[in-house]
Amino acid sequence: MAETIQGLVVRSTAGFVDVRIDGEVIQARIRGRLKNTPRTTDLCVIGDRVMVSRPDELSFVVVEVLPRASRFSRRQPGRGPNKEDVLVANLDQLLITFCYGRPVLKTRLLDRFLVIAEHQHIQPVIVMNKADLREPGDPSWQKAYESIGYRVLTVSAGTGEGMDTLAAALQDKISAFVGPSGVGKSSLINRIVPGLELNIASVSDHHGKGRHTTRVASLHALPKGGFLADTPGIRELATWALPIEHLDRCFPELTTYREQCAFRSCSHTHEPQCAVLDAVSAGDVDRERYESYVRLREEASA
Ligand SMILES: Nc1nc2c(ncn2[C@@H]2O[C@H](COP(=O)(O)OP(=O)(O)OP(=O)(O)O)[C@@H](O)[C@H]2O)c(=O)[nH]1
Ligand SMILES: [Mg+2]
Numbered sequence: 001m002a003e004t005i006q007g008l009v010v011r012s013t014a015g016f017v018d019v020r021i022d023g024e025v026i027q028a029r030i031r032g033r034l035k036n037t038p039r040t041t042d043l044c045v046i047g048d049r050v051m052v053s054r055p056d057e058l059s060f061v062v063v064e065v066l067p068r069a070s071r072f073s074r075r076q077p078g079r080g081p082n083k084e085d086v087l088v089a090n091l092d093q094l095l096i097t098f099c100y101g102r103p104v105l106k107t108r109l110l111d112r113f114l115v116i117a118e119h120q121h122i123q124p125v126i127v128m129n130k131a132d133l134r135e136p137g138d139p140s141w142q143k144a145y146e147s148i149g150y151r152v153l154t155v156s157a158g159t160g161e162g163m164d165t166l167a168a169a170l171q172d173k174i175s176a177f178v179g180p181s182g183v184g185k186s187s188l189i190n191r192i193v194p195g196l197e198l199n200i201a202s203v204s205d206h207h208g209k210g211r212h213t214t215r216v217a218s219l220h221a222l223p224k225g226g227f228l229a230d231t232p233g234i235r236e237l238a239t240w241a242l243p244i245e246h247l248d249r250c251f252p253e254l255t256t257y258r259e260q261c262a263f264r265s266c267s268h269t270h271e272p273q274c275a276v277l278d279a280v281s282a283g284d285v286d287r288e289r290y291e292s293y294v295r296l297r298e299e300a301s302a
């Protein structure tokens with residue numbers, strides 16, 4: 001077997017991947033034997049570290065996908081088989097992106113993104129784009145998240161507001177923009193990575209529904225170090241492989257309370273002497289966040 005070399009997957013389409021090796025991007029096919037191995041997860045996605053061999057002058061072959069340190073994934077939407085849909089592997093930071101104007105922010109969906117980031121130990125940052133469309137007055141949802149300890153960055157790809165702070169937060173990390181279609185993920189990346197010119201939705205969308213302009217996820221090198229992924233808009237986000245008994249740990253504001261419940265395996269939904277339920281009643285835990293917890297719990301036990 002010829003010598004193998006390690007690379008980083010920056011784009012992945014059926015059977016072929018673009019791999020970055022020493023600052024250069026090459027196209028490689030995935031070895032047949034790898035493709036035919038049974039699995040419940042995606043074989044090779046952006047952010048994966050792979051071993052590549054070069055059987056002859058003209059071709060590159062991925063012979064191994066290295067274990068993932070972390071991944072942003074969900075349960076594959078639709079009914080089909082129970083399969084993991086991995087969007088990006090080996091992430092340091094998840095840029096959970098929503099916007100002012102349209103499409104309107106859905107905090108239930110935001111909480112799903114946060115839970116997945118917490119479960120995978122990926123640093124979450126909430127990015128609110130289209131600051132130019134913001135109405136006067138601090139929105140109340142933002143204070144609730146900041147008091148839990150989440151960072152909220154208000155930016156505008158259109159006017160450039162907040163872009164320096166955002167760019168600084170990306171330095172030397174592997175980050176990914178994730179969020180619904182139409183919030184401006186690709187627009188933000190175009191502003192950060194000079195000369196990239198990703199496709200963005202060009203006409204204003206009157207219905208506020210995204211149109212899925214980005215179809216294939218891609219990873220881009222940042223000018224001063226680090227990588228930044230663009231991903232297609234997400235409408236459905238069912239958690240994958242999150243044990244129900246771990247769900248309360250994915251809500252950082254419950255940490256101090258969940259240890260004080262009378263029952264060790266307290267679900268924090270109906271038990272007596274539940275410190276979480278008490279904290280919700282007392283207004284010490286945000287009721288909307290608690291409601292997200294209950295819904296995710298119901299879903300996980302369904
Ligand atoms: N007003 C305003 N509009 C913006 C801003 N940033 C992006 N947009 C607009 O939002 C729309 C969607 O932008 P995209 O960058 O394609 O959104 P996306 O999140 O990549 O969408 P998908 O690829 O479908 O997931 C476009 O019409 C942009 O021009 C902004 O800061 N302010
Ligand atoms: Mg896009």
Ligand SMILES: [Zn+2]
Nearest residue numbers: 261266268274
């Ligand atoms: Zn409890």
